[in-house]
Amino acid sequence: MQIENTFRAHQIPIANARENREHLELLEGWMRSYQPETLFDPHGRLRDELRAAAPSGTRRMSANPHANGGELLEDLMIPDFTRYAVPVDAPGRSTAESTRVFGSFVRDVMQANAGRFRLFGPDETESNRLGAVFEVTDRASTAEIYASDEHLSPDGRVMEVLSEHLCQGWLEGYLLSGRHGLFSCYEAFIHIVDSMFNQHAKWLKVARDIAWRRPIASLNYLLTSHVWRQDHNGFSHQDPGFIDNVVNKKADVVRVYLPPDANTLLSVGDHCLRSKNYVNVIIAGKQPELQWLDMEAAIRHCSQGASIWRWASNDEGTTPDVVMACAGDVPTLETLAAVDLLREKIPDLKIRVVNVVDLMALQPQSEHPHGLSDADFDALFTADRPIIFAFHGYPWLIHRLTYRRHGHDNLHVRGYKEEGTTTTPFDMAVRNEIDRLHLTADVIDRVPGLIERAAHVKQYVHDKLVDHKRYIGEYGDDMPEFKQWRWNR
């Protein structure tokens, strides 16, 4: 039977030479066809003249420094990220586009690191509001360039191509050979590279245990144009599940951040660009959105991963009746609007607001190096009070990260539950019951004894939900009281 040049060559052509004499003879004939006597001396050593033909030193394939990129890695020159801070005089009054602010920082990183930093992404650099980078570089293209093209050149360092696979592959190769980069992508479509991410994370896990492998730069994802703001694209563009896949991988190689505004994004972004040997996933908004923390507060918050937002809470000096937790920009907005409503309607209700920017802080310390100690977790979330957690992604991810925590039985999570369409931003929140009105109702339902005295607030919530549906049906836009809400405490 023919084996060479057929599919059979992929199998084991001679399986049983140890027991079968005929197979042994076939194997011997095959091996002898390579004329080993011309390759090895009578002692079985490779002949000197052949040994001399092999390259030496770093010319050996196994010792090529580009195949151990950490050997070539130089730290990035990173400008002081606090210089890009958005002024926030009071929380929740002014707006900014977080990724646009971050874009100026990325621009200056690219400026300072020509030759060792590239930005990768499908054709969404402008759409993701990172266009500032085109002040210092172009999109790379080696094809013909037309007069009508913009920011296109053969030496551009923005790698744009409408293939997430290519972006991922290019970036992996760039990192593995000792450089730095950032992959910016629509959140839903990063799932396209789930399998490639898996293999890179496995590689990082194994490489850690190989002494001669030097650490490489982290693989940084900036996911924006996220699930909550696909106003025109709709259901097909709504999928926050990439991070579910990411956290399946070994805790010591994955990090997930959900900065709620521009200054927290700057702080997190700076941290990720400096890190090594991780996969960092940052999810951030690109639309104009309320800003919460000035730079001092942002640094303090991001360094801890999760903290109490004192200015939004009214439980200081006592135990809270309810903990309102949030992670992600839209959940943070809706949580604070719910807190505002609750504090107005039920002023004696003691509310604590906790924001989570580093998702890994939720896991036990034994599971992830960023995990809060149980004492610190209980200090934030309490061990026995209702926790209403508004989360950017699928709600069960929060349960999965916290199921060993003391307060877990009191934890009620709202998140994306695969309800979506082309609709208004507030209606997306309503459909998934993560909006300020549903969160308010959740608090009333879960704080012991509250339902009896807050029935009118619940009625108010239900009435407003009816008003909302009627209004968007008529105007195709959100009610001004929801769109224009500001934190005024």
Place this chain on the structure above:
Amino acid sequence: MQIENTFRAHQIPIANARENREHLELLEGWMRSYQPETLFDPHGRLRDELRAAAPSGTRRMSANPHANGGELLEDLMIPDFTRYAVPVDAPGRSTAESTRVFGSFVRDVMQANAGRFRLFGPDETESNRLGAVFEVTDRASTAEIYASDEHLSPDGRVMEVLSEHLCQGWLEGYLLSGRHGLFSCYEAFIHIVDSMFNQHAKWLKVARDIAWRRPIASLNYLLTSHVWRQDHNGFSHQDPGFIDNVVNKKADVVRVYLPPDANTLLSVGDHCLRSKNYVNVIIAGKQPELQWLDMEAAIRHCSQGASIWRWASNDEGTTPDVVMACAGDVPTLETLAAVDLLREKIPDLKIRVVNVVDLMALQPQSEHPHGLSDADFDALFTADRPIIFAFHGYPWLIHRLTYRRHGHDNLHVRGYKEEGTTTTPFDMAVRNEIDRLHLTADVIDRVPGLIERAAHVKQYVHDKLVDHKRYIGEYGDDMPEFKQWRWNR
């Protein structure tokens, strides 16, 4: 600025015609360039001669029956699956290759349904032990066919190509146009189509609410060559996380099955091929493995999704000291071997064995139509006894599905925790602490009061783990007592 034939045509070329007179004129000029007066009569109606040019009836694009495949769908002719049953005289004594048994059934489905059933997959039909289908059909190829090729023809109905993307796309098109199919794939590499699966699941969710859309055949995945048996391929081929992605989608369109042996695979497979409008994921072994249930028992078990294995339990008539739960072929093997060990060493320990074949049975009834009622769940798992759950995939998936159940706080899950390499089958289990020895130790640690009187059993476990590591280091194979273990009760 040039808009036509440039990237700018992808944007909104005239954004503000309502307020800006100049923009309005531009818009009017553009619209008039289409000469509407030649297309519409003075009343604004499409001219009759143009209307007449459009096709009518099912020639209209929107009414093409192939675009509403459910209209064309005919039920499969499915042979009686019980005819393919593997004889199981007693549980856990004889072995079979589950997917090979299933292959004979698939062969006869293909035989009986020429023209409306195809098998899709990367070049793994033989490797996944489904080769029986080549008795009745070939691999499809329209390229030149060589004498050395086997089972290749232009009208073959096995669609093999080493691209999971193509397989998925072909199958989706085949289903959407009214036919049936099965996608067989290595478990780790089905992640490649995560994003395509997401979109198909979204399509199914939306199509359910569109009255004129007729149900189509389910998208059936058979995942084999799974995480626990990548003895030669190693870490890169070990990833059971596709189902984590699957269960993020709407409960009414996704189903996940883990048949532990051949007869349960036949029963589940028959059920999936008959179903409509779902995505069914079946994970099953292809290696020779112990068989547990005869066909009668398999049907009873699969119909319930999860049930007590009475023959393996010794708690009948009393409350168990521990519930040993399992889902998946390798976890089932290790659980039963642990039960055997425990019953030998600690005969008065009351053990209940629960096997889960339909993962969705674990979710609350309110979350998934297959979910057990709380009463039924408590009847199986108890509300207050330790549950040691050996699971095929990442362990937190079980926590995520059960966190609302009464017994959740007593639930200890073992599964794949991203520890792997090229190693022996038993060592893969040991590295992830899901093997019979670790499961035995888990029981000793978690049944109240047991640690005091079972210290010698725990010592035995630790000694055996040392023996195991030394043995595989020397022989590159598992110890005979682990390989050859049988259920002999």
